[in-house]
Structures are given as structure tokens and as C-alpha cells.
Amino acid sequence: MGRTMIVSRAHCHHVGDAPISLGADILAAAQVLAAHFKTALGADQFNLMSANGEKAEQSVQHLHFHYLPRFGDEPFSTWPRLPPFKTDLDDLHKKLVIDT
Numbered sequence: 290m291g292r293t294m295i296v297s298r299a300h301c302h303h304v305g306d307a308p309i310s311l312g313a314d315i316l317a318a319a320q321v322l323a324a325h326f327k328t329a330l331g332a333d334q335f336n337l338m339s340a341n342g343e344k345a346e347q348s349v350q351h352l353h354f355h356y357l358p359r360f361g362d363e364p365f366s367t368w369p370r371l372p373p374f375k376t377d378l379d380d381l382h383k384k385l386v387i388d389t
Contacts, residue, residue, distance in 0.1 A: 293322055293356040301352040303341035315354060322356050332358035336367050
């Protein structure tokens, strides 16, 4: 049933160039929406989604999140079906590990 947009007033293209503190504001907005949608419509579950970059299907070059209240009888899924993923996991781990 619909969606609500959470849009940053500060101009950021995507999560990668947003200030860390903005994350707290986004989560606070999502919590307010969650409480409101639960009280108003009985939706006690939701998806919080954001596309970051062209290949992720970002169509507006301004950081924003889609708040989608969820109900148990909805026929759609927000998760795409992906092809099987085959790779050398040891090699992938070496590429992704972050040195601290």
C-alpha cells in the first residue's frame, strides 16, 4: 500500500557522499513512520530502500529512501531473483577484507 519518501535536505548524490550523521536522521524518520503506519494502518513491517548509482537503478541524483509499509497479503517481493553466484570464496575474501 503505497510508499513514503524520506529525502535529505542536504544535497548528497548517494550514501557514499553523505555525512555519517545523516544516517541517524534517516533512521529516526523511519522510526517515526513505522510507529505512524502501525497505528494508522496496522502495518508493523516495512522495507527501507535506496538505490545508489546508475547500475543500482538510481534515477534521481539526490539521496533518498523509499519507506514501504508491508502487509501480510501483498503479492510482490522487493528482492530480485538472482542467478547462482559462483566464485572462489578465498579470493573474494582477500579482495573484500578491510585492514584496520
